[in-house]
Amino acid sequence: xxxxxxxxxxxxxxxxxxxxxxxxxxxxxxxxxxxxxxxxxxxxxxxxxxxxxxxxxxxxxxxxxxxxxxxxxxxxxxxxxxxxxxxxxxxxxxxxxxxxxxxxxxxxxxxxxxxxxxxxxxxxxxxxxxxxxxxxxxxxxxxxxxxxxxxxxxxxxxxxxxxxxxxxxxxxxxxxxxxxxxxxxxxxxxxxxxxxxxxxxxxxxxxxxxxxxxxxxxxxxxxxxxxxxxxxxxxxxxxxxxxxxxxxxxxxxxxxxxxxxxxxxxxxxxxxxxxxxxxxxxxxxxxxxxxxxxxxxxxxxxxxxxxxxxxxxxxxxxxxxxxxxxxxxxxxxxxxxxxxxxxxxxxxxxxxxxxxxxxxxxxxxxxxxxxxxxxxxxxxxxxxxxxxxxxxxxxxxxxxxxxxxxxxxxxxxxxxxxxxxxxxxxxxxxxxxxxxxxxxxxxxxxxxxxxxxxxxxxxxxxxxxxxxxxxxxxxxxxxxxxxxxxxxxxxxxxxxxxxxxxxxxxxxxxxxxxxxxxxxxxxxxxxxxxxxxxxxxxxxxxxxxxxxxxxxxxxxxxxxxxxxxxxxxxxxxxxxxxxxxxxxxxxxxxxxxxxxxxxxxxxxxxxxxxxxxxxxxxxxxxxxxxxxxxxxxxxxxxxxxxxxxxxxxxxxxxxxxxxxxxxxxxxxxxxxxxxxxxxxxxxxxxxxxxxxxxxxxxxxxxxxxxxxxxxxxxxxxxxxxxxxxxx
Numbered sequence: 001x002x003x004x005x006x007x008x009x010x011x012x013x014x015x016x017x018x019x020x021x022x023x024x025x026x027x028x029x030x031x032x033x034x035x036x037x038x039x040x041x042x043x044x045x046x047x048x049x050x051x052x053x054x055x056x057x058x059x060x061x062x063x064x065x066x067x068x069x070x071x072x073x074x075x076x077x078x079x080x081x082x083x084x085x086x087x088x089x090x091x092x093x094x095x096x097x098x099x100x101x102x103x104x105x106x107x108x109x110x111x112x113x114x115x116x117x118x119x120x121x122x123x124x125x126x127x128x129x130x131x132x133x134x135x136x137x138x139x140x141x142x143x144x145x146x147x148x149x150x151x152x153x154x155x156x157x158x159x160x161x162x163x164x165x166x167x168x169x170x171x172x173x174x175x176x177x178x179x180x181x182x183x184x185x186x187x188x189x190x191x192x193x194x195x196x197x198x199x200x201x202x203x204x205x206x207x208x209x210x211x212x213x214x215x216x217x218x219x220x221x222x223x224x225x226x227x228x229x230x231x232x233x234x235x236x237x238x239x240x241x242x243x244x245x246x247x248x249x250x251x252x253x254x255x256x257x258x259x260x261x262x263x264x265x266x267x268x269x270x271x272x273x274x275x276x277x278x279x280x281x282x283x284x285x286x287x288x289x290x291x292x293x294x295x296x297x298x299x300x301x302x303x304x305x306x307x308x309x310x311x312x313x314x315x316x317x318x319x320x321x322x323x324x325x326x327x328x329x330x331x332x333x334x335x336x337x338x339x340x341x342x343x344x345x346x347x348x349x350x351x352x353x354x355x356x357x358x359x360x361x362x363x364x365x366x367x368x369x370x371x372x373x374x375x376x377x378x379x380x381x382x383x384x385x386x387x388x389x390x391x392x393x394x395x396x397x398x399x400x401x402x403x404x405x406x407x408x409x410x411x412x413x414x415x416x417x418x419x420x421x422x423x424x425x426x427x428x429x430x431x432x433x434x435x436x437x438x439x440x441x442x443x444x445x446x447x448x449x450x451x452x453x454x455x456x457x458x459x460x461x462x463x464x465x466x467x468x469x470x471x472x473x474x475x476x477x478x479x480x481x482x483x484x485x486x487x488x489x490x491x492x493x494x495x496x497x498x499x500x501x502x503x504x505x506x507x508x509x510x511x512x513x514x515x516x517x518x519x520x521x522x523x524x525x526x527x528x529x530x531x532x533x534x535x536x537x538x539x540x541x542x543x544x545x546x547x548x549x550x551x552x553x554x555x556x557x558x559x560x561x562x563x564x565x566x567x568x569x570x571x572x573x574x575x576x577x578x579x580x581x582x583x584x585x586x587x588x589x590x591x592x593x594x595x596x597x598x599x600x601x602x603x604x605x606x607x608x609x610x611x612x613x614x615x616x617x618x619x620x621x622x623x624x625x626x627x628x629x630x631x632x633x634x635x636x637x638x639x640x641x642x643x644x645x646x647x648x649x650x651x652x653x654x655x656x657x658x659x660x661x662x663x664x665x666x667x668x669x670x671x672x673x674x675x676x677x678x679x680x681x682x683x684x685x686x687x688x689x690x691x692x693x694x695x696x697x698x699x700x701x702x703x704x705x706x707x708x709x710x711x712x713x714x715x716x717x718x719x720x721x722x723x724x725x726x727x
Contacts, residue, residue, distance in 0.1 A: 052434045053459065053498035054684045059489060060087050060679065063426040064407040066105060067387070070398040071136040074391030076158065077398045078130050078139050079410050081106045081426055083123055085679040088711070099678045107141065109158070110423060112396070112412050113138035117424065120156055121163065124228075129175055131709060133182050140166075142173055154187065166224045169232070174217055175243055179277070180250035186277075187221045187232075188241050188255075189631045191215040214261050216240045219253070219275070235280045237273065241267070246277070247301040252325060253277055254295055254304060263642075267291060267599045272306060274325055280538050293317035293342070299392070300349045301325060303369065307341050315478035315519045315603040316512045318341060320354055322369055333371035339363075345390030345397065353377075353397070355385045356511040359452055360483040364388065364399070364413075364420070378419055383411065385420070386482035400486035404438045406430060409627060434459060436497035442482050445509070445533050449521075451694070452514075453506040453537055454481050456497045457546075468551035468697040469502045470535055471567075471575075475558030476524055477510040478603065489682035490557055490581060490675075495690060500698070502546055509531035524606040526587065526620040527566045534563065535574050543634035550576060551697045555689060557581035558644060565622035565652055568631040568662070577696035579634045579689045582674050583642050585652035587617040593645035626655040631706065632663040635693040636685055638672030663704050684709055 019365065049654065061084060068079040082103040087105070102426050104123030107130060110116065121127050127141040138158055144151045145165075153167035153176060167173065170190050176187035219241045222232035239257040253275045254358040258265040270292045274284035290309020297304060304325050307317045310332075318340030323330040338673050339358040347353050353366040361380035367373075378385065383401040386408060390397045395415040402408045412422040442452050458467045466648065470492050474481050486505060487493025496503050507513065508530045509521025522530040534554070541547040554567045554575050561583020568578035584590045591597055591609060601608060609617045618624050633656060637649040646668060654668040667688060669681045676682045695705045 005243060017271060021562075030096050037061075052432065052488070054435065054494045055498070056495065056683065056690065057088070058429075058433070059487065059495060060084060061429075062407055062488070065400050065410055065424060065600050066408075067130060068389060068398045068400050069130055069132060070112075070389045070391050070396060070412075071132050071158075072134060072392040073136050073555060074393065074396030075136070076109055076111050076115075076415070077389075077410060077423070078107065078109050078120075078132065079424070080127065080130060080397075081108060081424075084682075087679040087683040092401060098196045100678050102677045107139070109139070110410075112398075112423070113414070113421065118160075118488050120160070126161075131176070131178065134178055134180055135182065140176075140178070142176070144172075147591075153187070167222055167232075169220070177244045177246040177253070180248060181308065183223060183225060184246075184250075184277075185224055186246055186253045187222065187243040188217045188244055188260075189220060190217045200353050206389050208507055211262060217242060217261060219244060219255055221253075221277070221280075226578070233280070235275060235654075237275065237282060242266075242270075243295065245295060245297060247297050247325070249301040251277055251301065252283070254297065254325075256292060256295065261527075262295070262595065264596045264598045267596060268312070268602060272304065272323075282326060284321050286330060288321065288330065290314045290319075291317040294344050294467065296346060296352075297325070297346050298346050298349050302349070305344050305346065305352045307344060310516045313520065313523070313606070314516055315476070315523075318342070318357075318512060318516070320344065320352065320367070322352065322583065323693050331371070332369055333369060334374065335371065338510045338518075340515075340519075343385075343387045345388050345394075347390065347394030351394070353388065353390055355388045355399070356481065357482065359513050360507065362482065362483065364397075365727065376411070379594045382417070382419065383422070384482045385411070402482075404484060405435055407485045434498075435494050437461070440484070441540075443537055443582060443621060445529070445536045447529065449509060449533075451506060451508060451533050451537060453454050454483055454486060455541070456486075456493055456503040458500050458502050459494075459498045460500075464545070466548040467500060467502045468505060468693075469547040469553065469695075470496050470693055471504050471506065471538060471552065471554040473534060473554065473556035473560035473563040474505070474511070475556065475560045476505070476512070477508070477530065477559045478512055478519060480511040480513040481505040481509045482513075483497075489686045490555075490689070492555065492690065492693070496699070499694065501543065501693065504537060504541060506534055506537045508537075523604060526617075527562070527570070528620075528675055531563055531566055531571065534567065535571060538574065553577035553579070555579035555581070555693075555694045556583070558583065561644070562622070565633070566625075568633045569622040569625040569629045572625075572631045572662075575631050577693055578631050579636070579692055580649070580652075581636045581685075582638060582641055583635075583648065584644055584649045585622045587621045588614065589651065591617070593647060595642045623652055623655050626652070626659060627661075629656060629659070629662040632692070632696045632701075633665075634688060634704075635664065636669070636688065637666070638669045638674060638676065639669060640673045643674040663702075665704050665707065683711065687711075 024414050039545050064703045066080040077685050105126045107127050108117045108120035129142045131140045136157050140155045151172035152165050154163040155166050170192045171189045174188045190641045219235040220232040223230045240261045241255050245254045256270050257273050265638040272286035273282050276283050289311050293307030294307045305322050308321050309317050310319050315530040319332050320334045320341045321332050339356045341354045341356045343355040345353050351368050362385040363380050364378035365374045365376045386400040400408045401410040401411040410424040413420040437457040487591040510530050542549045561580045564578045564580040564588050565583050567575045607613050635649045637646045656664040
């Protein structure tokens with residue numbers, strides 16, 4: 001187990017805890033998983049209390065579970081743990097494996113319920129798409145290892161040993177599924193680039209024809225175990241193929257099809273088709289009516305369950321539907337459900353189990369194919385569940401779950417259990433830190449609509465004191481914040497609370513988790529009532545006596561970045577600081593530069609600019625209101641963003657900079673897209689965001705803080721200060 005270096009050095013006064021952690025992984029897990037406190041703040045001096053707070057350094061080292069799959073027999077769980085790279089170390093110095101980039105991935109297996117987790121594949125060979133073989137004797141995964149030219153399929157025995165490659169292809173294998181007897185693999189891979197094009201590129205002819213000449217992902221079937229392996233067969237299906245799933249009886253393969261690999265087509269036009277494995281013919285086309293989520297076969301192969309949108313205008317997939325695999329009526333079996341289903345698995349031939357968001361919480365429940373009364377197995381109010389993986393007999397399941405005091409971990413539940421039990425402790429050192437109080441709040445918007453949100457109080461809050469507030473606005477808007485772990489590089493959460501801020505996460509109208517009707521309330525009203533909900537939430541907290549109304553900041557990414565820009569311009573009187581991330585500023589040019597124009601129309605705008613709506617789109621754009629802006633604005637954007645082109649940030653920056661009435665700064669991240677994935681750019685973002693709010697909500701205000709960031713560890717700064725020669 002690896003801990004943040006400074007965290008180990010700072011927390012010497014809880015050395016007993018760390019000795020236990022370092023000498024016994026299972027003991028550490030027991031201590032973290034239990035509810036017993038590991039510290040007694042009231043007995044500690046102020047200096048030590050300050051060192052027990054969450055910092056940017058801690059966030060840079062938070063591990064989290066990426067996936068979890070239960071074995072067919074329900075006896076083991078395979079899971080991946082994501083390990084961030086260390087942004088504080090320099091190449092060739094303390095950590096020879098340091099390279100900036102996305103987190104490493106490790107593969108573990110644990111016998112349930114009481115076994116130890118065992119590392120099967122370490123971080124130096126990243127894995128993805130972990131699956132169990134149908135008989136549970138081994139695990140498979142995708143990886144690119146030396147001397148692979150492309151991502152290939154590997155298998156490792158449950159008993160351990162070295163993984164062996166069982167399938168390679170001319171291009172990267174994107175996803176795969178095993179036949180019932182594990183002799184065949186259905187997989188998808190992108191077409192190989194034509195040789196004439198390769199030859200031309202070598203000569204310098206690298207011109208790209210925008211959104212044309214793309215290569216489709218196709219379905220292939222390969223026989224494995226043959227020596228030598230037979231060449232895989234291509235299955236002729238029109239369109240871009242993803243997510244193959246072999247039926248339990250080995251007779252059919254379900255796939256998702258979109259007209260092209262363009263993200264707009266994948267979002268809005270992806271449909272399910274069923275292929276007969278022997279004839280390679282499409283036998284069923286399922287007309288799911290909207291966006292498409294998970295698809296799962298019934299154990300007898302007679303039905304498909306899927307998560308779909310209610311219609312083409314439904315902003316998010318969340319309806320639970322079932323269809324006969326051979327064709328027939330697609331039925332919603334939870335009609336009128338005021339929540340959003342997000343993960344499914346079959347218990348038996350007639351019963352679907354599902355995890356669903358309801359407001360800011362989740363449930364795990366089951367319902368039969370008739371759509372009768374569902375039965376809740378894990379009620380809302382506890383751990384926030386993500387995905388579910390169900391054993392073959394339907395009597396055990398693995399989950400990924402999070403809570404207000406920890407990021408995603410592995411949970412397990414078997415038939416007869418009253419709740420899911422937490423199995424992993426990926427960050428035992430978190431138990432040594434003091435976290436602020438977190439609660440669910442509700443308030444009435446100005447039109448009487450009830451809005452939910454999550455409030456993290458300032459750490460060491462004193463009654464009767466008003467505090468600066470940071471409003472975090474989620475993206476989408478077809479998304480929502482749950483009452484779980486809501487702190488990361490872009491979410492200020494407990495980090496800001498430790499610095500004396502209140503942090504508020506409103507689920508404004510248009511959010512998911514409350515059914516289709518609520519999620520459509522923001523449509524055809526960009527920046528209208530949806531963002532008034534933000535102001536009304538702030539007013540509610542001011543009225544409660546918690547917040548200083550003159551010290552309110554706002555931040556968010558994507559649609560939340562749009563909100564941050566709107567609050568800094570149109571709503572500037574309500575906000576004293578703003579941090580905008582990959583956000584929209586000009587809805588007219590955004591439509592012309594985004595990769596999701598149809599999704600924008602169907603799910604959000606519900607009107608086209610050229611149909612007499614030019615003025616409406618301009619008026620709902622932050623740049624239309626730049627002359628009003630008095631709110632200091634920090635703008636951050638990935639240079640490779642295709643969802644919201646970086647020109648959106650550049651436009652707003654140039655307008656505000658030229659007018660000169662509000663402080664503004666623009667930071668671009670090379671190599672990053674619609675959100676930061678690399679360790680260094682995440683740390684930089686976090687430090688800049690927190691520094692901006694400290695400067696304008698608590699500090700000197702005026703001109704922006706220094707543009708240069710000091711990335712040194714806190715104790716390294718102290719060392720430099722004490723060893724620096726006197727003037």
